[in-house]
Amino acid sequence: MKINSYHSVKSIEEAYKLLNDNKQNAIVAGGAWMRLSSKEIETAIDLSEIGLDQIVETEDAFEIGxxxxxxxxxxxxxxxKHYDGALSNALSHIMGVPIRNVATIGGSIIGKYSFSDVLTPLVIMDVELEFYKKGRLSLEDFLVSKDRSKDVLVKVIIKKEEARGYFKKMQKTGLxxxxxNVAVSKQADTIKIAVGARPSLVKFAVEAMAFVNGAKEITEEVILETAEIAGKELKFGTNSKASESYRRNIAMAYIKRGLREVTV
Ligand SMILES: Cc1cc2nc3c(=O)[nH]c(=O)nc-3n(C[C@H](O)[C@H](O)[C@H](O)COP(=O)(O)OP(=O)(O)OC[C@H]3O[C@@H](n4cnc5c(N)ncnc54)[C@H](O)[C@@H]3O)c2cc1C
Structure with a gap:
């Protein structure tokens, strides 16, 4: 990454204006991922002086700058404690503490990284993103959106609710x-199943979810059949890390474990 000039903004409005002044201007958050690219940035926009690094817990949500x-x-x-700590657990397996002290929640969401261990636990929860210009939209809508307009992500809102949660990442070494990766949740009577790093972007196992949510009782047979359906409906791929069939089998095993955990 090559940066020609740097500007620390004093307001979100200033950041938005600067971002849209030039196609090559960009927000640099933690910069952990951006620094690995060969991209040239005209002006690097720094948001670190405007108080967006706080978690505010209200009666009904966690608002994360x-x-x-x-x-x-x-x-x-x-x-x-939220969703049995699925998000905390997922984050604790990303690289080491020094990277996690630098990488931000905003950069992790905006990047829509296919390998993400952040998006998989978040999609099974009720999450909204607040942008400066576009306002609020659900994380689900953001992930499928093709809108390429440049905006500033202000905060991530995780709604509080009574729910069970499960997250598991298969990795070859600790780093x-x-x-x-797989996340499963049960909120009221609704079960969600999401699979990420397939190796493409996280996706819900929609047919498997319809099946399990339509079952009268979550028996072991229902769990096994749900994992089978998810294994068939989701696309997996082969790359240097693993083959398609290995990924499929691991995902199915974790879906079964996740369902057993969230339904006891
Ligand atoms: C060596 C390494 C290993 C990693 N391993 C993993 C892993 O195993 N699992 C995993 O999930 N993640 C992993 N990550 C990714 C990491 O968790 C972060 O997701 C990543 O670094 C992005 O966060 P950042 O703060 O560094 O964003 P940056 O690199 O600063 O920015 C990323 C993108 O988001 C944009 N952006 C940032 N903030 C905003 C905002 N507020 N509004 C609008 N746009 C914004 C930037 O312009 C840029 O396009 C790894 C990263 C590194 C460097």
Whole structure:
């Protein structure tokens, strides 16, 4: 990454204007991922002086400023309990503490990284993103959106709700990217199943979810059949980390474990 000039903004409005002044201007959050690219940035926009690095816990939500580091989110006492700590658990397996002290929640969401261990636990929860210009939209809508307009992500809102959660990442070594990752949740009577690093972007197992949510009772037979359906409907791929069939089999095993955990 080559940066020609640097500007630390004093407001979100200033950041938005500067971002849209020039196609080559960009927000640099933690910069952990951006620094690995060969991209040339005209003006690097720094948001670190405008208080976006806080987690505010209200009666019904956790409002996480976009510049909050992954480590802050991982260690937050309220989030450690939310969905049985699925998000904290997922974050704790991303590289080491020094990277998690730098990488931000905002950069992790905007990047829509296919290997993400951040998006998989978040999609099974009720999450909204607040942008400066576009306003609020659900994380689900953001992930499928083709809108390429440049905007500033201000905060991530995780709604509070009574729910069970499960997250599991398969990785070859402690510091590696996921071979595949799985998140399962049960909120009221609704079960969600998401699989990421397939190696493409996280996706819901829609048919498997319809099947399990339509079952009268979650028996072992229903769990096995749900994992089979998910294994058939989701696309997996082969790359240097693992083959398609290995990923599929691991995902199915984790879906079964996740369903058993969230339904007891
Ligand atoms: C060596 C290494 C290993 C990693 N391993 C994993 C892993 O195993 N699992 C995993 O999930 N992640 C992994 N990551 C990714 C990491 O968790 C972060 O997701 C990543 O670094 C992006 O966060 P950042 O703060 O560094 O964003 P940056 O690199 O600063 O920015 C990323 C993108 O988001 C944009 N952006 C940032 N903030 C905003 C905002 N507020 N509004 C609008 N746009 C914004 C930037 O312009 C840029 O396009 C790894 C990263 C590194 C460097």
């Amino acid at each position: 976009s510049m909050t580091t992954l480590r802050q989110v991982e260690k937050h006492e309220g989030l450690k 590696d990217f996921a071979v595949v």
